[in-house]
Amino acid sequence: MTAKIGLLLILLLTLLTGLCPQRPRDVNVKAGEMVALYCRRDRRNNHGDAGVIWRSYTTQEMNLTAMSSAEQTQMGLLVHGRSLVILSASVKHQGNYSCSQGDAGSQSWFRLTVYTTQREGEEMSQYLQTCYAQEACTLCAYCDVNVPAEGILNITSNGIIWRKVGESLPIDGYFSRVEEKDQGAYTCTRSYLYNAQIYNRTFTVLLDVKPKDFDDMFWYSGGRYGESFVKKNNSFPVFYNITREKNAGEIKMTASLVFKKVSEEDLSKNYTCKLASVSGHSSSVTITLAQKPRPSYVSLAVAFSSITVVMVLTVLIYVRFKIDITLFLRDTLGCHSSTSDGKSYDAFLMCYKSDTDAGLNAHDRRWLESVLEEEFGYRLCLYDRDVLPGKAVAEAVLDSIEQSRTMVLIPTSPDLGPGSGLLSAIHAALVERQTRLVFIKTEATEVQKSGSLPEALKLLSEAGDCVTWKGKSSMRSSSSFWKQLRYYLPAPQQHAPQIRLSTQTI
Known part of the structure; x- marks a missing residue:
């Protein structure tokens, strides 16, 4: 039963993330030879070759596209649009590579293996071709795998040379009437000129000549x-x-x-x-021939019941553990938002006056802000730290809402909150801009009758997602308060390092 639940969880995680693992394409090359990787076009992207990014994972992750020409030359490679050319492959080039149309595009993966012995080459880079006696046979179809594309700057193709293994004279790779004596191993060598230096790419084809039979x-x-x-x-x-x-x-x-x-x-x-x-x-x-048996309605009923049970279990597991699953994806699998929506902040934090003495004090507020920023990686907009001086309070608050993906209202015991007029303006701005709101309550606020709350606060609490602060028990980062708060907050964007121009204390 535990194994079945684990399988259902894995299936559910796959559906939630939309990810499907991609198997890398294996590329084999002899040490000292040239090899080229080509990035296929993304059908969903019509930007041509612009924005193609090549990355290497041989020793550590490196953005090859961002390197200068001198750095690429030092590494013995050339990046040209959708092509990545390794001029002379060595063991240091062995490993995984990826390409994508920009950071948000789908990735294509390659696994490069560099072999250093003839035995490894025979096992990894041989192609088998079958031809029939007295018929025409062409070998060159196997001599164009992972070679530089035409038009790459300063790379010139010098043609193809075919030789039969054990013989020195070249052949043209075409038999007008192939015979059984022609079978054997052939090598195809493609030669390229780059910066006054010759680079080769070699393939081996095993030709099998079979007798031509006129069968019926x-x-x-x-x-x-x-x-x-x-x-x-x-x-x-x-x-x-x-x-x-x-x-x-x-x-x-x-x-x-x-x-x-x-x-x-x-x-x-x-x-x-x-x-x-x-x-x-x-x-x-x-x-x-056998007569097809009549369908068994018992089997059909059992199958339908099994599918129904699986669906019900899946829904129950998701409903019960949806918060834990979402946070697991963010924390363990690194599912963060990578698409910019033009917002400068993940959340704008603002206080409102609690009608009881159970609101957050100054120490608790600073601790909450510190955990969000330093432990969970959110970029916060704080009025007394990030709002530039010189603006009216209402205008500054509305500008902060405009720049933030979420607004969080925090209850306080001292009267640090805005007036009811500004709260009404905040509600109107949230509705107009469709900004997400998280409304933090206290246990004392929950036992109050809804009619005892000011009208503006009542509208805001109904418009947003509510999380309850339970004092010291909520301070643990593993508490239900933090799980619910992070669940309602969107995943933090991966921002560039923030430079603070000025601070202000209100």
Whole structure:
């Protein structure tokens, strides 16, 4: 039962994050040779090659696109738009690489392996090609993997040279009539000139030459009255047809058996497809038709009940643990907001006067602000610290609301809060700008009758999400107060370091 709940939680986390793990593309290259990685276009992004970012994860994460030409040359690589070219691969280049269309675009991953021995090369960088005797055969189709694209600045292609392993004379990689003596291992070497230096990229192709047979395929049936051949004529209730496809020198034959309407007699027969070859080799496969069993409504009911139970459990788990799941995603998986919405602050904190003596004192307020900023990484706007002097109170407060993603109202025992007129203006501004509001209450405030609250505060408490402050028990960062407060606050944005121009004490 525990394993099932864990599986449901993993499925739920995947649905919530929208993330799907991507397997990197494996790229193998011999030490000392050139290799190129190409970033595929994102269909959701129409900005061409602008904003493509290459990153390396060989020793530590590095933004290769942001490096200067001199730094790239020192590392032995060249970044050009969607292409990343490593001029002479070595073990230090081995590792993972990624590319994306800007920081917010989807990422493509590559895993580069640099082999240093001939045995490793035979295991990792060989391609198998099959051709048939007396037919044309071209090898060059396998000689264009992870090579520099045309148009990369100052890189010039010097062509392709094919050689058969064990022989020194080059060949052109094309056989007009290939023979069995031509089979074996071939190397393809692509040569490039960059900054007056030659760089190579080598591939190995294993050519297998098979004899050309003129084969035939046919269907026949066998039953209580003996065997009989199936006709190709589609006017019969049972017939077959043959299709031939030629791809990369191979001929694929398909013999399709067609039943216009299955009869009782067809169910009592065996149908055999036979391949007859002029070389004397033959093979066959036999099938038997079976009547499809009637659907079991018991099985269907059990399946439906199981799906319903799973859905109910999923909903119950989410409802029960939605706050913990959301905070887990933020803290453990690092699910922070990376898309800028133009706001300067994550939250604007402001006090309001509590009608009881249970509001937060100055020490508790400073502690709350410190935990939000230093432990959880929120960027806060505090009136007595971040608002520039010279503005009217109402104008300064409304400007702070405009620059913040969320507003948090904190109860205080001393009368540090704004008047009812400003509270009404704040309510109107929140509604107009659709800014999220978190309204902190105390336990004493909760037991009051709703009619005892001022009208402006009543409207604000109804417009926002309410969190209850319970004194010392709420000071622990693992308390329910902090879990609810962080749940209602949006995930903190990853801001650039803040430079404070001035401070003001009100």
